[in-house]
Amino acid sequence: MIEGSMQIWLGFFLLLLGVSFGRMGPSFQRNRYYLYFLLLGFLSLCVQLYVPNKQELVISNSLENFLPWFSTGFLGYYLVLIGAPTYWKTRYPQLISGWVVILFSFFLYLQYNSDLAIMEVLIASSTLIGILISVLSFALLVRIVENRIPLEEPAPELTDREKEFVRQIISNNIGVDDK
Amino acid sequence: MNDILLELLYSILGGFILSNISIIIFQIVSFHPYSRPTIPVFIQSLSVLFCLAIIIQLNDGITNFSNSMRFGLTEGIVDILTILPIFYVLMLYFLFRASIRSLPEDPLLALLDSE
Numbered sequence: 001m002i003e004g005s006m007q008i009w010l011g012f013f014l015l016l017l018g019v020s021f022g023r024m025g026p027s028f029q030r031n032r033y034y035l036y037f038l039l040l041g042f043l044s045l046c047v048q049l050y051v052p053n054k055q056e057l058v059i060s061n062s063l064e065n066f067l068p069w070f071s072t073g074f075l076g077y078y079l080v081l082i083g084a085p086t087y088w089k090t091r092y093p094q095l096i097s098g099w100v101v102i103l104f105s106f107f108l109y110l111q112y113n114s115d116l117a118i119m120e121v122l123i124a125s126s127t128l129i130g131i132l133i134s135v136l137s138f139a140l141l142v143r144i145v146e147n148r149i150p151l152e153e154p155a156p157e158l159t160d161r162e163k164e165f166v167r168q169i170i171s172n173n174i175g176v177d178d179k
Numbered sequence: 180m181n182d183i184l185l186e187l188l189y190s191i192l193g194g195f196i197l198s199n200i201s202i203i204i205f206q207i208v209s210f211h212p213y214s215r216p217t218i219p220v221f222i223q224s225l226s227v228l229f230c231l232a233i234i235i236q237l238n239d240g241i242t243n244f245s246n247s248m249r250f251g252l253t254e255g256i257v258d259i260l261t262i263l264p265i266f267y268v269l270m271l272y273f274l275f276r277a278s279i280r281s282l283p284e285d286p287l288l289a290l291l292d293s294e
Contacts, residue, residue: 005249009249012252016200016201016204016205017204020204020208020209021208021209023205023209024208029211055250055253056249059253059256062257062260063260066263069264070263070267077270080277080278081274081277084278084280085280085281086277099278102271113264121262123183123186123187123190123258124190124257124258124259124261124262125258125265126187126190126191126194126258127190127193127194127197127254127255127258127259128262130190130193130194130195130196130198130255131194131195131198133191134194134195134198135198138199138223142219145219
């Protein structure tokens with residue numbers, strides 16, 4: 001049982017690592033392995049080799065009810081976005097099939113979540129309050145930390161040697177003769 | 180405490196813990212020379228510990244921090260999965276608008292058509 005629980009938490013943290021690696025730094029400095037982390041995390045969460053403990057079984061069951069309609073809906077979204085006239089003409093086969101797939105995802109949602117009560121959804125939506133408090137407090141903390149950093153002194157003027165160096169680089173780049 | 184109020188509180192704490200843990204991991208993993216994550220990570224970790232202590236106090240079945248962490252994260256994950264359909268339906272409105280809007284006349288595209 002412990003293996004099943006560990007697998008779920010491993011998958012969860014690998015997903016978090018993958019997302020964090022994928023969003024780090026400027027685009028050219030993002031970690032190369034983020035996609036592998038994401039895939040491994042996703043597989044670890046979805047392909048259960050062992051039965052988890054009671055606590056993690058709740059996550060596992062939620063995922064079982066979530067993935068069928070969500071993956072179908074995702075495919076539908078993708079098809080509709082391909083078919084929609086955002087950048088090009090309307091592509092009706094993709095557009096219509098996308099909407100059909102989206103409607104099918106609703107059917108799947110009702111199939112897999114028929115026992116879900118409105119009260120449960122209302123209670124679950126209060127989790128947004130927690131997320132909001134967390135994000136706002138993080139923004140406040142970052143602001144406080146950033147405001148504590150003293151302003152840097154203005155940079156000194158370039159020396160003649162540096163000016164010449166910059167002039168040469170620009171000349172080379174725009175293809176102008178030194179003279 | 181009332182059961183529904185308790186559920187609400189667990190849900191809020193779950194969202195808070197899940198979100199804070201995600202942000203802490205993000206700050207540590209995406210560390211670079213210009214980031215200053217020490218103070219935010221320290222205060223966020225303290226606030227998560229405080230929430231875990233609240234869960235231990237409220238829930239008789241939970242006696243230690245690791246179980247409290249598992250409980251909080253589970254609450255957060257399950258609640259997010261439960262409310263995602265609401266956002267799914269909201270997004271459909273924008274998708275519908277994108278599906279029916281017509282492209283403005285573009286002479287360059289017309290030129291491509293004529294070829």
